[in-house]
Amino acid sequence: MSSEPINEVSKVEQNDVYKQRRTFAIISHPDAGKTTLTEKLLLFGGAIREAGAVKGKKARRHATSDWMEIEKQRGISVTSTVLQFSYKNRRINILDTPGHEDFSEDTYRTLTAADSAVMLIDAAKGVEPQTIKLFEVCSMRGIPIFTFINKLDREGKEPLALLEEIEEVLGIRSCPMNWPIGMGQQFLGIYNRSDRRFERFTGRGEGTTNIQVDDIESEELRDVLGADLHEQLQEEVMLLDIAGDPFDADLVQRGKLTPVFFGSAIANFGVETFLNQFIELSPAPGPRRTDEGLVEPSDESFSGFVFKIQANMNPAHRDRIAFIRMCSGRFERGMNVNHVRTGKKISLAQPQQFFGQGREIIDEAFPGDIIGIFDPGLFRIGDTLTESGWFNFEPLPQFSPEHFARVNVKNTLKYKQFHKGLEQLAEEGAIQVYRQVNRTEDMILGAVGRLQFEVFQYRMNAEYGAEVELTNLPYSVARWIETPNLETLNYDRYSNLIVKDQDDRYVMLFPNEFATHFVIDKNPDVMLHTTSYGM
Numbered sequence: 012m013s014s015e016p017i018n019e020v021s022k023v024e025q026n027d028v029y030k031q032r033r034t035f036a037i038i039s040h041p042d043a044g045k046t047t048l049t050e051k052l053l054l055f056g057g058a059i060r061e062a063g064a065v066k067g068k069k070a071r072r073h074a075t076s077d078w079m080e081i082e083k084q085r086g087i088s089v090t091s092t093v094l095q096f097s098y099k100n101r102r103i104n105i106l107d108t109p110g111h112e113d114f115s116e117d118t119y120r121t122l123t124a125a126d127s128a129v130m131l132i133d134a135a136k137g138v139e140p141q142t143i144k145l146f147e148v149c150s151m152r153g154i155p156i157f158t159f160i161n162k163l164d165r166e167g168k169e170p171l172a173l174l175e176e177i178e179e180v181l182g183i184r185s186c187p188m189n190w191p192i193g194m195g196q197q198f199l200g201i202y203n204r205s206d207r208r209f210e211r212f213t214g215r216g217e218g219t220t221n222i223q224v225d226d227i228e229s230e231e232l233r234d235v236l237g238a239d240l241h242e243q244l245q246e247e248v249m250l251l252d253i254a255g256d257p258f259d260a261d262l263v264q265r266g267k268l269t270p271v272f273f274g275s276a277i278a279n280f281g282v283e284t285f286l287n288q289f290i291e292l293s294p295a296p297g298p299r300r301t302d303e304g305l306v307e308p309s310d311e312s313f314s315g316f317v318f319k320i321q322a323n324m325n326p327a328h329r330d331r332i333a334f335i336r337m338c339s340g341r342f343e344r345g346m347n348v349n350h351v352r353t354g355k356k357i358s359l360a361q362p363q364q365f366f367g368q369g370r371e372i373i374d375e376a377f378p379g380d381i382i383g384i385f386d387p388g389l390f391r392i393g394d395t396l397t398e399s400g401w402f403n404f405e406p407l408p409q410f411s412p413e414h415f416a417r418v419n420v421k422n423t424l425k426y427k428q429f430h431k432g433l434e435q436l437a438e439e440g441a442i443q444v445y446r447q448v449n450r451t452e453d454m455i456l457g458a459v460g461r462l463q464f465e466v467f468q469y470r471m472n473a474e475y476g477a478e479v480e481l482t483n484l485p486y487s488v489a490r491w492i493e494t495p496n497l498e499t500l501n502y503d504r505y506s507n508l509i510v511k512d513q514d515d516r517y518v519m520l521f522p523n524e525f526a527t528h529f530v531i532d533k534n535p536d537v538m539l540h541t542t543s544y545g546m
């Protein structure tokens with residue numbers, strides 16, 4: 012009798028916990044400073060104690076993941092995928108988006124688990140290719156994108172030119188939240204537009220000095236900046252006020268406007284200012300689409316989907332972990348859930364989170380959180396888990412691979428193992444498998460990053476006992492075809508190839524992006540899609 016109202020109260024509180032969650036990914040091109048920025052964010056969250064820069068690239072070229080490297084150097088376990096820490100009443104989940112050699116489909120899929128993205132740009136390099144690809148995936152989902160322009164302590168492109176580049180190359184409007192004064196040797200700091208605060212850059216590791224500027228024309232600011240830079244700042248800020256896009260929270264939420272911040276991750280300058288505004292402006296977990304309508308994070312019953320499966324995280328235990336993005340309800344250790352695809356009830360017995368001192372068994376989690384579950388080979392990428400109901404979250408799309416190879420088993424006696432491995436690794440999402448249309452015995456592999464081939468080859472041998480041979484193919488682009496009639500499709504049979512993907516959808520392989528234009532021009536009723544999204 013008396014317990015009822017208490018339960019009611021705690022239910023309301025529980026339903027609000029997700030509002031504190033901020034689950035995001037940092038998207039960038041290698042070397043823009045993602046590892047450095049991540050480390051600084053962790054410092055603010057108190058997840059690591061020691062300040063100081065991550066070791067140079069040369070010293071860590073053997074590491075396959077940057078996070079593994081932070082782990083080695085800091086003595087903490089961040090074993091990729093997700094880092095969780097608390098900051099100012101918020102629970103932050105940073106999803107790792109592997110870059111460098113381990114850039115793969117995982118990198119893209121991880122973005123489906125994020126509620127927003129931080130786009131990190133090197134001020135000297137501007138918008139780079141890997142950033143464009145990752146941006147496109149975020150943009151397809153319509154999630155908010157925040158921009159941090161890094162390395163202002165070095166000479167780079169003019170800030171206005173960078174904004175123009177973002178708008179032209181990525182097609183998103185931008186709204187600078189602060190503005191840099193000088194650059195490289197002359198970098199003096201940033202001027203925060205909303206609270207009219209000038210943050211003075213005093214060099215690496217020296218901290219910052221804040222100067223409240225009630226009037227941008229003030230003598231005090233002129234004394235600090237010198238007459239020339241002071242004048243330049245006034246002109247540029249006026250230009251932004253008059254001609255720039257004003258801040259519009261609604262456009263930010265819909266991914267149509269990106270708030271832009273400037274700073275230097277290595278000097279830990281501008282990072283705190285960014286973080287403070289980011290946690291206010293970035294969204295808490297929102298509703299997610301399913302085949303039975305929307306699931307709200309405040310819904311009482313647990314639901315989530317598998318966005319990543321990682322094998323052999325611990326070589327000593329040949330284990331597989333399925334990573335689940337929680338979408339609603341409250342997760343409790345040992346709870347029984349519906350595994351929708353197989354129609355089975357399963358127990359989530361040993362949930363793990365990957366942060367702090369190694370893997371931690373968790374007792375509860377909330378929407379926005381990522382849970383790692385031991386996978387005895389049950390899960391597939393995109394699987395839905397629910398506490399009640401048998402709905403499915405939107406299927407995760409397949410993304411255009413950039414590397415293709417024909418695959419054969421070396422020893423034909425191992426044909427059965429070969430097929431089993433191929434099927435399982437494709438289901439796990441480790442690789443994409445295509446069949447040629449008229450020669451179905453010909454298997455073609457597609458990968459977003461080359462390392463995926465190596466991992467595939469290794470695992471086929473180690474886990475299925477099938478040694479495979481890969482022959483590279485001269486394609487670098489795949490497009491899912493939507494056509495009323497495949498027979499009449501006008502295309503160059505010498506340089507393009509039509510194949511079927513794992514779900515029997517038609518895909519055309521091209522040697523390059525340019526070659527796709529020919530097909531588009533010659534076949535006005537045909538649509539080519541860069542992902543299988545919505546097909």
Ligand code: G4P
Nearest residue numbers: 041042043044045046047066067068162165275276277278
């Ligand atoms: P990534 O994870 O995005 O690949 O980048 P990472 O943080 O490893 O940074 C790449 C390089 O850029 C590192 O240099 C790092 O120290 C440097 N860096 C990161 N943030 C800043 C910044 O704000 N200012 C400056 N000047 N440098 C920054 P490195 O590997 O040690 O050496 P090198 O590549 O410069 O030789």
